Amino acid sequence: MSVIYLDNNATTAVAPEVLEEMAPYLRDLYGNPSSMHTFGGQVRRKIEEARARVAALIGADPDEIVFTSCGTESDNTAVMSAVETYPHRRHVVTTRVEHPAVLNFARHLARKGFRVTYLPVDSLGRLDMDALSEALDDETAVVSIMYANNETGVIFPVRRIGGLLRERGILFHTDAVQAVGKVPINVKDLPVDMLSLSGHKLHAPKGVGALYVRKGTRFHPYIIGGHQERGRRAGTENVASIIGLGKACELAMQALERESSYVGTLRDRLEQALLQLCPDAMVNGDTGNRLPNTTNISFQYVEGEAILLRLDEHGICASSGSACTSGSLQPSHVLRAMGVPFTAIHGSVRFSLSRYNTEAEIERVIEIVPAVIKELRELSPYGRNGLGQG
Numbered sequence: 001m002s003v004i005y006l007d008n009n010a011t012t013a014v015a016p017e018v019l020e021e022m023a024p025y026l027r028d029l030y031g032n033p034s035s036m037h038t039f040g041g042q043v044r045r046k047i048e049e050a051r052a053r054v055a056a057l058i059g060a061d062p063d064e065i066v067f068t069s070c071g072t073e074s075d076n077t078a079v080m081s082a083v084e085t086y087p088h089r090r091h092v093v094t095t096r097v098e099h100p101a102v103l104n105f106a107r108h109l110a111r112k113g114f115r116v117t118y119l120p121v122d123s124l125g126r127l128d129m130d131a132l133s134e135a136l137d138d139e140t141a142v143v144s145i146m147y148a149n150n151e152t153g154v155i156f157p158v159r160r161i162g163g164l165l166r167e168r169g170i171l172f173h174t175d176a177v178q179a180v181g182k183v184p185i186n187v188k189d190l191p192v193d194m195l196s197l198s199g200h201k202l203h204a205p206k207g208v209g210a211l212y213v214r215k216g217t218r219f220h221p222y223i224i225g226g227h228q229e230r231g232r233r234a235g236t237e238n239v240a241s242i243i244g245l246g247k248a249c250e251l252a253m254q255a256l257e258r259e260s261s262y263v264g265t266l267r268d269r270l271e272q273a274l275l276q277l278c279p280d281a282m283v284n285g286d287t288g289n290r291l292p293n294t295t296n297i298s299f300q301y302v303e304g305e306a307i308l309l310r311l312d313e314h315g316i317c318a319s320s321g322s323a324c325t326s327g328s329l330q331p332s333h334v335l336r337a338m339g340v341p342f343t344a345i346h347g348s349v350r351f352s353l354s355r356y357n358t359e360a361e362i363e364r365v366i367e368i369v370p371a372v373i374k375e376l377r378e379l380s381p382y383g384r385n386g387l388g389q390g
């Protein structure tokens, strides 16, 4: 059975072009980019090409790009760098809907004695800008707010947030792991100081990421050791994956507009059909301001996990809550922060698409999902007319 993969916010397929670009550096060109000899030097040049490609996708200068081991490391590094370089500032601001890479790092800092403000969102997942403004004070070292939410796709007003923080002279980091390659980003006219991205969310391999650090931003490395990345991130480079990330960024840049409109059309078709065919279904998040590839739908009075198991039997991959929190029975912290009702949180499913999905796949999902929901509702102990109602 072939797989219909609609879980691209969890991870993506490595693009064939990316794999091809990487292969020589796993096979023959194994030199250390730090070596003096020509054999290593050719690897160094290829890494610099990758750096330029990553930079180009977000409008940065190549020397503003630091390669890391993943999105999580980029996020941790950014927040840690801010608190290291402003040691007298003991306050960090973030939101209640961040990825665990930021949220749990903030909690870690809170246990170390930092003051942390977790900003609320409204029922559509939108940030409360007044709460942000009120949270800031002379002790605030950094504000870390995601560019786009991984569970709902909701896009945050990064330009407005950054504008406010510039006025107040406070560092701004944005976790743009879900946004890079899906929506146009240009740091030249975006007031952010640091921005995280991750390879495996845009068709590069897992285990490579990057952190954009605006020129002039005070920076402290998180991984300390050798002089790689001009002292900003020690450790011998993950050469092949960095090269893959560069290629993936080049591909994303070439096709961004075309792909986002293609993927958006498929997503809209899927969403509209499911809302129409499944009673008591609703979309979570601000549909007017979302990533083009994501829809988070609550099928009330059914368990998301049960839906996923049934879909899995049909080869359909989706996710309930976020992949990072599933495996525990914790309901999604994002949907809770939005005040989504209990029965709707438990019946939530995220479908996240990519350039590799086809119309035929989406039509097949539109056939299967409503049948699965109907079947589960008939079995459900709190079916439509049972306990869950009201």
Ligand SMILES: *Cc1c(COP(=O)(O)O)cnc(C)c1O
Residues within 6 Å of the ligand: 009, 010, 069, 070, 071, 072, 073, 075, 099, 101, 146, 148, 149, 150, 175, 176, 177, 178, 198, 199, 200, 201, 207, 208, 209
């Ligand atoms: C996936 C993801 C991360 C973590 O990236 P990794 O490369 O898996 O560590 C961070 N933030 C967001 C929004 C993500 O979706």
